[in-house]
Amino acid sequence: MLSHILFYSLDKAIKQYRRFAQANIDRAGIAITIDQWLVLRVILEKDDLTQTDIGERVFKDQASVARIIRLLTQRGLLAAESLPHDGRRTRLRVTEEGQRTLEAVQPIVLSNRQLALQGLTEADQALLSQLLDRIYVNCSPASDSDNQA
Amino acid sequence: MLSHILFYSLDKAIKQYRRFAQANIDRAGIAITIDQWLVLRVILEKDDLTQTDIGERVFKDQASVARIIRLLTQRGLLAAESLPHDGRRTRLRVTEEGQRTLEAVQPIVLSNRQLALQGLTEADQALLSQLLDRIYVNCSPASDSDNQA
DNA sequence: GCAACCTTCATGATATATCATACATTCATC
DNA sequence: GATGAATGTATGATATATCATGAAGGTTGC
Numbered sequence: 001m002l003s004h005i006l007f008y009s010l011d012k013a014i015k016q017y018r019r020f021a022q023a024n025i026d027r028a029g030i031a032i033t034i035d036q037w038l039v040l041r042v043i044l045e046k047d048d049l050t051q052t053d054i055g056e057r058v059f060k061d062q063a064s065v066a067r068i069i070r071l072l073t074q075r076g077l078l079a080a081e082s083l084p085h086d087g088r089r090t091r092l093r094v095t096e097e098g099q100r101t102l103e104a105v106q107p108i109v110l111s112n113r114q115l116a117l118q119g120l121t122e123a124d125q126a127l128l129s130q131l132l133d134r135i136y137v138n139c140s141p142a143s144d145s146d147n148q149a
Numbered sequence: 150m151l152s153h154i155l156f157y158s159l160d161k162a163i164k165q166y167r168r169f170a171q172a173n174i175d176r177a178g179i180a181i182t183i184d185q186w187l188v189l190r191v192i193l194e195k196d197d198l199t200q201t202d203i204g205e206r207v208f209k210d211q212a213s214v215a216r217i218i219r220l221l222t223q224r225g226l227l228a229a230e231s232l233p234h235d236g237r238r239t240r241l242r243v244t245e246e247g248q249r250t251l252e253a254v255q256p257i258v259l260s261n262r263q264l265a266l267q268g269l270t271e272a273d274q275a276l277l278s279q280l281l282d283r284i285y286v287n288c289s290p291a292s293d294s295d296n297q298a
Numbered sequence: 299g300c301a302a303c304c305t306t307c308a309t310g311a312t313a314t315a316t317c318a319t320a321c322a323t324t325c326a327t328c
Numbered sequence: 329g330a331t332g333a334a335t336g337t338a339t340g341a342t343a344t345a346t347c348a349t350g351a352a353g354g355t356t357g358c
Contacts, residue, residue, distance in 0.1 A: 002191075002206060006278055007166055007262065012208050013281040013288075014159045019316090020288035035344065042151075050306060057151060059161045064345055066308060071343080088306040088353050113156065116287045120280060128280050129155055131273055132162040138265045139162075139169035168346090184314065199336060213315055215338060220313080237323050237336040 010135075021112040030104050032077070035060070037105050039068045040077060044094045044102060077101055159284075170261045179253050181226070184209070186254050188217045189226060193243045193251060226250055 002008045022034055032040075038058050043049070049057075051065045058065070069092065072078040077098035080090035094102070117125065151157045171183055181189075187207050192198070198206075200214040207214070218241065221227040226247035229239035243251070266274065 004278075005262070006266065006274055006281075007163070008208070009278050009281040009285070010159070010163045010166070013284045014156070014163050015208055015315090016285045016288040017156055017159070022316090033343070051308095052306075059157070059164055060344080061346065062307075063309080063347080064343095066306095067344075070308090086306085086354075090307095113154070116284050117155065118287050119283055124280055125155055128277065129153075129158050131269060131277050132155075132158040134268055135162045135265050136158070136165045138267050139165040164345090171346090182313070200338095201336075209314080210316065211337080212317080212339080213313095215336095216314075219338090235324070235336085239337095 017112075017116050020116065021109070024108050024112055025105060028104070028108055030101060030108075031075075032101055032105065035064075036068055036072055036077075037102070037109075039065060040072055040094060040098055040102060043078065043092045044099070047092055047094075049092075050089065072098070166261075166265050169265065170258065173257050173261055174254060177253070177257055179250060179257075180224070181250055181254065184213075185217055185221055185226075186251070186258075188214060189221055189243060189247055189251060192227065192241045193248070196241055196243075198241075199238065221247070 018034060025032065025034070025037075035058075039054060039060075042054055042057050051062045051069065054060075054069075055062050055065045060068075069078060073080060077095055079093045079095050081093060083089050083091050120128070167183060174181065174183070174186075184207075188203060188209075191203055191206050200211045200218065203209075203218075204211050204214045209217075218227060222229060226244055228242045228244050230242060232238050232240050269277070
């Protein structure tokens with residue numbers, strides 16, 4: 001049975017969390033997706049990142065980040081100013097409305113996390129985090145120490 | 150930092166596992182996605198499921214399952230026979246080639262899981278599974294016992 | 299100052315996720 | 329057996345994921 005396979009539980013848990021989190025944002029009448037919110041948040045913290053940098057932080061590839069940025073810009077949550085010293089890039093700035101949206105979403109996200117983690121102790125959470133990171137490392141391409149010679 | 154948020158670790162771990170697993174299937178020269186493989190496998194086990202049934206088992210919605218089935222059929226891994234007693238449905242049958250593909254993928258999937266779980270004890274895995282299931286439950290719509298009155 | 303290379307970003311193609319809806323069929327009820 | 333509800337499937341619209349590639353700008357080395 002699939003339910004006994006760990007990766008199925010993993011997939012199931014994260015999918016359900018995302019549905020739950022998105023539903024709560026929708027219910028609050030805020031028009032933004034979880035992924036857009038995440039990217040917007042990263043840009044607010046540091047506005048001189050390339051799309052690849054942002055992708056590394058939110059664990060998305062550059063193409064996905066480019067499309068999310070385009071949507072955020074179209075919706076007026078993000079503005080792009082050209083950078084004089086590098087014609088390829090633009091400086092991304094979270095607009096007023098973007099900031100209002102981030103502020104509106106913030107308590108919902110905190111509440112989502114808290115609700116989703118009910119019944120898990122601090123120790124549970126620490127262990128869970130540690131095990132997940134181990135899986136991540138196990139699935140990552142061999143680092144330099146590993147594939148030389 | 151995002152790295153301290155559990156759901157970020159969760160997202161990161163499952164995404165990396167999926168990339169890793171898909172890369173290993175690709176490297177073996179087998180033309181199938183993880184999701185297609187999963188659906189095909191479920192159909193092999195039980196061939197009289199509706200798309201909604203399949204979706205429940207693999208944690209996808211009916212629309213996604215419909216599209217995956219269409220691709221599997223187009224690629225000759227799945228065949229549909231009409232059912233006399235219900236004009237809406239068809240009986241899905243995994244073709245010879247579908248079975249060969251499933252057999253070819255099986256050892257890769259087992260190896261993927263084993264590699265991804267290196268360093269996790271049985272107890273770790275059991276606990277992880279339990280914690281993930283708890284998150285799933287926490288994020289699931291209130292059950293009947295919960296939202297009455 | 300040019301050639302080769304690298305970086306940044308955009309986009310096409312394909313696959314999946316989600317919501318909504320349309321359509322046909324079946325079932326339940328009368 | 330006609331009708332309304334429920335079921336099964338397909339598909340449109342939009343968002344994200346992934347891979348590949350193209351185009352433009354920047355850097356390095358000569």
